[in-house]
Amino acid sequence: MTLALVGLGVSTSQTVAIGPAYRLERGPMPTAPRLIAPDEVMAEIARLEEALAASQGALRAVRRQISRASGSPLSLAEFIDSHLLILEDAALVEPARDLIRDQLFSAEWALRQHRDDLARVFDEMDDPYLRSRRDDIDQVIHHILGFLTAGDQTSQEPESEISGCVIVAHDISPADTLLLRHRGAVALVTEHGGPLSHTAILARSLNIPAVMGVRHATRYLRPGETLVVDGEAGTVLAGADYHILNHYRQRLVALSARRNRLRRLVHEPCQTRDGQPVELLANLELPDDAQLARANGAAGVGLYRTEFLYMNRTGQPNEEEHLAAYRQAIRGLGGIPITIRTLDLGADKQVDGALGANCPPACNPALGLRAIRLCLKDPELFRPQLRAILRASAEGPVRLMLPMLTNLGEVEATLSLLAQARRDLTQEGRPFDPEMPIGGMIEIPAAALCADAFARRLDFLSIGTNDLIQYTLATDRIDDTVNYLYDPLHPAVLRLLRMIIAAGRRQHKPVAMCGEMAGDRRFTRLLLGLGLRQFSMQPGSLLEIKELILEADAARLAIQVEDLYNRLDTEPAEELLAALNHPA
Numbered sequence: 001m002t003l004a005l006v007g008l009g010v011s012t013s014q015t016v017a018i019g020p021a022y023r024l025e026r027g028p029m030p031t032a033p034r035l036i037a038p039d040e041v042m043a044e045i046a047r048l049e050e051a052l053a054a055s056q057g058a059l060r061a062v063r064r065q066i067s068r069a070s071g072s073p074l075s076l077a078e079f080i081d082s083h084l085l086i087l088e089d090a091a092l093v094e095p096a097r098d099l100i101r102d103q104l105f106s107a108e109w110a111l112r113q114h115r116d117d118l119a120r121v122f123d124e125m126d127d128p129y130l131r132s133r134r135d136d137i138d139q140v141i142h143h144i145l146g147f148l149t150a151g152d153q154t155s156q157e158p159e160s161e162i163s164g165c166v167i168v169a170h171d172i173s174p175a176d177t178l179l180l181r182h183r184g185a186v187a188l189v190t191e192h193g194g195p196l197s198h199t200a201i202l203a204r205s206l207n208i209p210a211v212m213g214v215r216h217a218t219r220y221l222r223p224g225e226t227l228v229v230d231g232e233a234g235t236v237l238a239g240a241d242y243h244i245l246n247h248y249r250q251r252l253v254a255l256s257a258r259r260n261r262l263r264r265l266v267h268e269p270c271q272t273r274d275g276q277p278v279e280l281l282a283n284l285e286l287p288d289d290a291q292l293a294r295a296n297g298a299a300g301v302g303l304y305r306t307e308f309l310y311m312n313r314t315g316q317p318n319e320e321e322h323l324a325a326y327r328q329a330i331r332g333l334g335g336i337p338i339t340i341r342t343l344d345l346g347a348d349k350q351v352d353g354a355l356g357a358n359c360p361p362a363c364n365p366a367l368g369l370r371a372i373r374l375c376l377k378d379p380e381l382f383r384p385q386l387r388a389i390l391r392a393s394a395e396g397p398v399r400l401m402l403p404m405l406t407n408l409g410e411v412e413a414t415l416s417l418l419a420q421a422r423r424d425l426t427q428e429g430r431p432f433d434p435e436m437p438i439g440g441m442i443e444i445p446a447a448a449l450c451a452d453a454f455a456r457r458l459d460f461l462s463i464g465t466n467d468l469i470q471y472t473l474a475t476d477r478i479d480d481t482v483n484y485l486y487d488p489l490h491p492a493v494l495r496l497l498r499m500i501i502a503a504g505r506r507q508h509k510p511v512a513m514c515g516e517m518a519g520d521r522r523f524t525r526l527l528l529g530l531g532l533r534q535f536s537m538q539p540g541s542l543l544e545i546k547e548l549i550l551e552a553d554a555a556r557l558a559i560q561v562e563d564l565y566n567r568l569d570t571e572p573a574e575e576l577l578a579a580l581n582h583p584a
């Protein structure tokens with residue numbers, strides 16, 4: 001007989017998997033209190049602190065592994081960082097320590113009590129996104145409990161037993177998700193969590209099918225039995241008969257055919273059905289990502305973020321260190337152009353050590369001394385990077401891009417620093433490309449409104465929608481409490497996008513987009529209709545977007561998008577977009 005369990009499907013592209021169940025035993029929440037004697041208090045607190053330190057150590061190890069793993073999206077690191085932040089927050093264990101001292105609770109029971117108190121606070125929140133953050137607290141506390149009871153189970157699971165299996169667990173942390181994927185797990189089934197949890201977001205980015213919130217999964221699903229996981233429908237089937245298994249095997253074949261079809265698009269010229277050429281570019285976080293960009297057919301790199309050079313260190317990188325990183329990326333790209341963005345530190349991109357002193361804490365860090373503002377205030381910080389980018393331009397097609405431009409004065413100041421750097425390099429007999437294009441990111445509404453002026457003075461523009469949306473809607477892009485306002489379809493955002501693209505056309509300067517909107521399938525037809533012809537995104541999205549571009553009729557989309565804009569004030573943008581994407 002087939003047993004069907006239902007939960008929340010959280011997968012998008014890779015949705016189905018079949019494999020034997022593997023029960024991941026996590027540190028169980030204690031269900032009954034255990035009290036200690038008064039003279040055991042100090043030892044019990046020490047036990048809690050050791051488990052906390054071990055849990056932090058294990059997460060940091062995963063974090064290091066992510067930074068080294070080629071092609072790992074940077075967001076993976078952010079997931080782990082968010083759990084590390086929770087672990088490092090005194091508010092997490094301080095109350096548990098008090099419970100041990102005042103109530104003579106065991107460390108496990110104290111943690112459990114504190115977790116229940118926190119859970120109650122989260123449960124009372126109205127916002128589903130905020131409520132889902134309770135899962136993060138749960139996972140972190142489970143992780144510590146794991147060390148209190150039996151050490152870290154996940155890292156002890158033998159690889160041979162996990163490979164090819166569907167992991168069934170009470171809950172899985174983002175760090176465990178990453179480790180399990182590395183060890184060959186094919187799907188995840190958890191009793192807790194939902195589509196907004198970090199684990200779900202991570203599972204999507206790792207292409208691992210997952211169904212979450214499956215009540216009693218660990219009780220009903222037996223280790224070793226074959227499971228069919230449908231991460232789209234949110235179902236888990238055990239004991240499926242031949243017909244059902246056959247159906248899902250065919251779905252797997254269809255999915256793999258889709259991946260192969262997409263892979264075949266790698267060498268297709270990228271143009272719309274009516275012959276409009278479109279450039280698909282990659283965003284690089286690390287020099288190693290260059291291979292991934294090429295494998296997915298990128299025509300170039302539209303955004304090479306250079307902040308990684310300043311992270312996890314105490315001093316500033318020197319010119320040679322900059323140059324080595326740029327060289328590595330240029331060589332990995334095999335001749336396709338690379339757009340190197342100058343330092344964009346501050347606000348959401350903080351650093352440790354000496355550099356941190358350049359970015360003093362501000363009341364409004366997103367509006368403070370960051371990115372190009374910071375560089376222009378401290379030419380000693382900026383000069384080595386400008387010189388290194390110029391020197392790199394002698395080794396391949398390089399473009400330089402300035403982040404967070406507010407006014408033309410910043411462009412002029414940078415151009416004069418560049419002119420000086422060129423004179424110095426010439427005197428030193430170091431080669432560079434005198435024609436290296438200089439572009440700027442449009443990510444502040446003021447710059448969007450003056451896009452013509454920027455386009456006249458620069459060689460190209462690139463729209464940074466992540467920040468443009470944040471600044472247009474006055475909504476901190478990393479603050480979960482106002483995340484519901486972060487809306488790419490807000491009419492104000494849509495109007496600014498149209499203005500920037502039109503300004504580029506008027507000034508005969510290319511306009512790219514390198515924010516997340518460019519790699520999101522929902523917006524491809526809209527952006528094509530607006531006239532965008534350069535899309536830059538994480539390499540894993542390139543072929544999905546290319547498929548849409550090849551099917552699109554740009555001339556027709558231009559008319560439809562014009563109509564969409566005419567109706568923006570009277571009809572919901574989501575509905576207008578749905579009609580554009582799925583014409584009746």
Ligand code: PEP
Pocket residue numbers: 303305344443463464465466467468514515516
């Ligand atoms: C952006 O703001 O859209 C962008 C691409 O830059 P970052 O995400 O690095 O701020």
Ligand code: MG
Pocket residue numbers: 403443464466467
């Ligand atoms: Mg930005």
